[in-house]
Amino acid sequence: MTFDWNWEFAFEILPRLLRATINTLIAAGVGYGIAMILGLVFALALRSSGRLPRTLLREVLEFIRSTPLVVQIFFIFYVGPQVGITLSPWVAGMIAIGLHYSAYLAEVYRAGIEAVPRGQWESCRALNLTTRDSYVRIILPQALPHAVPGMGNYLVGIFKDTPMLSVIGVTELMQAANSIGSETYRFLEPYTLVGLIFLALSLPTAGLVRLGERRLRRKLGL
Amino acid sequence: MWEFLQTYGPRLLDGALVTCAQFILAALVACVAALAAGLGRLSSLWPVRSLSVVYIELFRGTSLLVQLYWIFFVLPLFGISLPKFEAGFLSVGLNVGAYGAEIVRGAIQAVPRGQWEAGYALSMSPAKRMRRIILPQALVLMLPPWGNLMIELLKGTALVALIAVPDLMFVAKQINGATFRSAEAFGAALLVYYLLARVLITPAMRGLERAMARRLGRA
Numbered sequence A: 001m002t003f004d005w006n007w008e009f010a011f012e013i014l015p016r017l018l019r020a021t022i023n024t025l026i027a028a029g030v031g032y033g034i035a036m037i038l039g040l041v042f043a044l045a046l047r048s049s050g051r052l053p054r055t056l057l058r059e060v061l062e063f064i065r066s067t068p069l070v071v072q073i074f075f076i077f078y079v080g081p082q083v084g085i086t087l088s089p090w091v092a093g094m095i096a097i098g099l100h101y102s103a104y105l106a107e108v109y110r111a112g113i114e115a116v117p118r119g120q121w122e123s124c125r126a127l128n129l130t131t132r133d134s135y136v137r138i139i140l141p142q143a144l145p146h147a148v149p150g151m152g153n154y155l156v157g158i159f160k161d162t163p164m165l166s167v168i169g170v171t172e173l174m175q176a177a178n179s180i181g182s183e184t185y186r187f188l189e190p191y192t193l194v195g196l197i198f199l200a201l202s203l204p205t206a207g208l209v210r211l212g213e214r215r216l217r218r219k220l221g222l
Numbered sequence B: 001m002w003e004f005l006q007t008y009g010p011r012l013l014d015g016a017l018v019t020c021a022q023f024i025l026a027a028l029v030a031c032v033a034a035l036a037a038g039l040g041r042l043s044s045l046w047p048v049r050s051l052s053v054v055y056i057e058l059f060r061g062t063s064l065l066v067q068l069y070w071i072f073f074v075l076p077l078f079g080i081s082l083p084k085f086e087a088g089f090l091s092v093g094l095n096v097g098a099y100g101a102e103i104v105r106g107a108i109q110a111v112p113r114g115q116w117e118a119g120y121a122l123s124m125s126p127a128k129r130m131r132r133i134i135l136p137q138a139l140v141l142m143l144p145p146w147g148n149l150m151i152e153l154l155k156g157t158a159l160v161a162l163i164a165v166p167d168l169m170f171v172a173k174q175i176n177g178a179t180f181r182s183a184e185a186f187g188a189a190l191l192v193y194y195l196l197a198r199v200l201i202t203p204a205m206r207g208l209e210r211a212m213a214r215r216l217g218r219a
Helices: A007-047 A051-066 A069-082 A089-114 A118-126 A131-168 A173-184 A188-220 B002-041 B046-061 B064-078 B084-110 B113-121 B126-163 B168-179 B182-215
Strands: none
Touching (some): A007 A051, A051 A089, A051 B126, A069 A089, A069 A131, A069 B168, A069 B182, A089 A131, A131 A173, A131 A188, A131 B064, A173 B064, B002 B046, B002 B182, B064 B126, B113 B126, B126 B182, B168 B182
């Protein structure tokens, strides 16, 4: 084989790849939604409960963060049936990616919450707010701006990790390119186009995140 | 569980050794690429600067898996055929190197202005100033984020299994395919990755941080 870029072939497969891109975006969005909610739960759990559960949870999150996402995806997909829960590739993939990134987002939230001045907690106490009210009405709204830059970075990160879902057969961008490759024995166009689509989506998003971060910093007077 | 380890332990160990080899080689590639691109981005020559920016944005803007497949399946069409083992650690190293380049750049820029001016006042050449004054101080600043990056690199090496490099993840997948004992196979792999990260890489990086700080007389 030699290098021969075929424009006709490239345009022929582009619609199929773009359709798969929508699935990639859905996967990233759903995964991120799960990660945002779970991450907040973990972050709050890390702050509240007793010493033993806290250490245990911290170790579990450390474990999730320092082991490869692909292995976690395989683990969840294949171990489910072994214990009697059969998960579809989509469900298993979303759980794996959501859980993986929730461990990162928990750290981001924790740092945000810790950035809220002590005085705010003391005022809550002084105003006799319940713990729930203190978090929901006073602390979290102030913690969020500190967490936004980190959250943005992990949004881009989760988007770039979605190709790993192809290993269990989720029909996203990488999977589409793989099946085009195995149907036509042409790898140059599909893989190059996938790379370009990723660049076209992630560079502007990363730029927006950076812009938003700068604007937020100015607003907060940092 | 015990007999599972007795039967498959040696194979998992072989896989873990391949993972370690991939990790070390990829880390070397990442260090070289990060230093070159990080310094290149600060160069006063625009071709060097733009080349570094293109490298950094290209590798940070796309997925590691896409890069791995591209290097393994597409690069041969350009006449550069890499065996899977080399393609594996090169992709992982180049990917992590792009992130590392930004750390290198940030650390160099974070060295106080006075240090640059002092080097200038002693009429050091720019190269000598960088090598003797700026880089050693920047190194101390960049080590903590490099520690995190090394964990990411270890995780990245798991992907080389997808181009059939027989690493830990590949072995786990094979055992799973042959026995359907998924919990044991993937569980053991996860545990080994965790131990590598927690017992080897993190303490090694901490030790390096302390040693560097001591050499600069800051500890």
